[in-house]
Amino acid sequence: MKVRSMKYIYLIFGLVISTTFTINAQEIVSPNKNIKAIVSKKESDKNSFGQVYFKILYKNKSKYIEIIPNSPLGILRDDQQFTDNLKLISESKSKEVNQKYEMISGKRKWCDNLGTEKVFKCINSNNEPLNIVFRVYNDGVAFRYEFTNKSNSLVNVIDESTTYVFPSTTNRWLQTYTDSYEGFYPFSDTGKSNDNKNNKQEWGFPALFKINNNPIWVLISEANISGNNCASKLNNSKNPNQYKVRYASPRDTFKQTGVKTTLPWNSQWHTLIIGGLSDVVESTLITDVSEPNKVEEINWIKPGAVSWIYWAYNHGSKDYQKVVEYIDLAVEMKWPYVLIDWEWDVMSNGGNIIDVVNYAKSKGIKPMIWYNSGTSWLEPTPNDRLLTPEKRAKEFAWLNKMGIYGIKVDFFAGDQQDMMKYCIAILKDAAKYKIMVNFHGATVPRGWARTYPNLMTTEAVYGAEWYNNNTVLTDKAAAHNTTLPFTRNVVGSMDYTPVTFTNSQHLHSTSYAHELALSVVFESGFQHFADRPEGYKSLPSEPKEFLKNVPVSWDETKLLDGYPGEKVIIARKKGNQWYLGGLNGNEEIQTLKINFDFLGTGNFKLKLIKDGENDKSFAVEVIKVKKGDLLNVECLPRGGFVAVVEK
Template identity: 65%
Template structure:
């Protein structure tokens, strides 16, 4: 049979596609990754990501290059495919101590591509396509006892042009805003570097992608993104050298695996509810976890803009925690020079006498601290210093804390995202667990999956939070929009110590309503929720509002995004012991009606205790409403207002 020329061309094209582009599908068929392999005309590797809308796929991320470089070898444009694995089904179920839900379950498809470079050195690129996103990583499978320096990656994410994006200009402590940005061009002094996570909308489609990374080990650094060369091309960039760590990237023996590069994909509800960051992270490494207890914390710093050197002030916050039935009090910095009636031992004993569990603050002593340098003078007062920097010092300190009855630590002021800092974080978590101490990281990198691996990690700051009301006027006018952006960005990837729910003012005022502030307890997830206001501000609340906070849980069985859009509005529902807690925020500077749909309820009759804006931003209106599955409740919110509520099933 004679084949027509046109048909022959189609056949050749199809064979070429089959040989040089491999498709990987998620188990539910919604996400497809096409890996374009090297061939005679193209010697680089790309991946393209598609998402199914209605009956067809749209391009969620255009073709994006892959590759990685070591000081001794490059693995970018000189690779030859040597093997590709069969597709492997991934199905994982695990419990997590605190997070969006107690029981996490994921389904995915894994495929490994093995290559060698022109010097016959091997590398694997592993893809996992989950029902809610994509993860991939690099592996050097051969063995070498000589340390290798992994310098950088060619990994680049290509964004669709003119798409909405919400990205935080990079800052070492990840304390910045996520403004809506269409151009990809930063403002002010930005060097076109951006921190994880990074959210964008796929053109005008109701499809979103949140980019981050997970499963950082002692042999990884944490990365950021740079679009300096092209506004729509975001390259993965390793942190710069530091005096204490004079290397770029990672220094390690082989075999070696990179972090998982992650893309959560879908509707905004898919983004917010995803557990992909912990799904791809190493499983729990602690033998026992029954000593790990999430809970509410009374926090001394915010209202006083000072530490805990005043014993009587600490006593006030212990009494405040007891009155609010919160399990914890944080004794913040300068506790080592406490006076005015008692010292740290007296403070710990007083807390225990009130059945309150004390937590204490530490300086990581890594952030360019030089007490001989006048420019760093203030660090002299951020004490205690240099108590956790070696295994021996940690053992001594943690043993003492356990002996006197401390339950956890807050470690602050980390130096950056270099490999030595990643190791330091992990060493603290491991060593603290030996003494049954829970941990809170401040002035730190964003979560990258440790919440699963080391469940004594209760929360991490890495957010422009309420503490900034102490530092300047900026948050005052931006808080409402910022608060309604964080659930779609920063808080997706892990617990967030924003230190919320303030009714009085610190150094600079807030203009969000009281109901907005109350709702933050629900909207923001954190294993330790540090309530930042002074005790009197909580004691003076009306009965319903006080009762809401007195009985508030901080670890959840389930989480649902009911409605929302970054910087405009958000409505969240979280479940604990069969009770649903709801919170809604108006991110606009004008009135807005928020619609609470309770379709997440099971059949039956329920009662909603709704607390919403009153006649002004400093008053509440509380009411009880009978609801059932499928009902919608319209809540009128003030400018920068909100609502909170509790939904309980009624007795039959």
């Protein structure tokens, strides 16, 4: 009798749970039918207003698995709440989104913005409208909020109730939030931070999750931020498995919370890249949902390799003679660019900025120069030449007259709305003067490279320049380097400043072949090769020739194998050649296995440059391969390899 009673209670409880979120439940399905997003509303007993939720299902072995349980949606203005007081009044029919577009730099030249869209029209308890737009792609989900009514007066969008809920057994790789995005992505299976600096439990984008024990991964970020948005972050302080979206915090010189805007208005796209690890690494979802190219003429935008002075000396470019050495290095290595870093405005020891620019041009090298954004750390100069449209016009006209091809802008003050406006203003104005841009000390990429293709790369990474600052990277570099392809570099070009063989202020522990492989594994429209001239000039002929010829923009990208923090093999295609890069993130010898299923028909020649007898030597092999072959490459601890495959 007692058992039957308990069964009855469980049955009733199950019926309650199963019906809680079925009211007004509607689904959106990806074109390949592998991903479903379901939008529903939990109604209160007294009226038809309540909280709107979404959940995501993924087809694994012909069965749908719930990977994101019901998760709250909603947004908050200072004058209106659109959170737990919403009514779903209608939804649009499913609409195909289908655009093909070209990227000048990035992991793939031709991209497909292909998905299914539905618009859910809501009103709040004050009868004010809100649209929630969902798109479901073959490799993920994107959604955003839209206020559709019009107003001439400013409203303040201050917060969201958007929350990503995960099963408790989810594995995760998240970076403690900092506005420079220069940190590690440590593994956690609890969602709790081991970083005593992260007592707020705040996390930066992108954030990587592996769902339960399934081979299903989710990378959360955001895209298509405009001057009417601020950037956001995640917070799981209330529940370690519930990650709430929070807007950038006010700062000392900018007290605003959230966004001030007139209506109509839309939020950024909240993005979830979903699938196997290869789906995540190869995805272009961030640029797919971003605004198309706004730069009419683009033939002047040229990705390329750059020689870079800062790393070796932990300083800028005020020594004319040292800058000349890096121009000569670019000539020898056939790299098209040289970056003249901070303090060029006080250059001495034989010449000034005009002299060194003229020297570079006389050698066929295109110069680029550094600027302080003038908004944060003001010590390095020049620091106040870009802050207003008038100053930018004057400066960019001068750069055109001198023959400067690009700028690196550093030390932005954070993720607030004014910084988003400032970054976009720099990109727009630079494009008018045919100047390419590299953002440092800035927010993580959020799709601007599609809209403004003169944005060639962004730092927002704990990169090789940290060898200048402390000893941390010496021990962590190998594992960190094998995590970045699955996290930071997925969402956009990453200016890690790689491939250094000598030591800066602190030691390397990665092998020379590992360093060489970073030129392929890490994608960046400007690839700043950071070592001192002798580091490259003393290389054996094969790796030296490889660095002279390795592309920095790609027609196609494929993940061949990998796991965060342990290993990675990436294949990138340019023309008729495939370039492969493999990294061992472990402290022990590891055999990396190349599967050549990605090749077309016929026979191919593979030139392999791998670890030699020790971590400062190379071994070279030439091997015939074909589609379906397997090749084992033994890597030293923290080692790696590169290869070129051609018919």
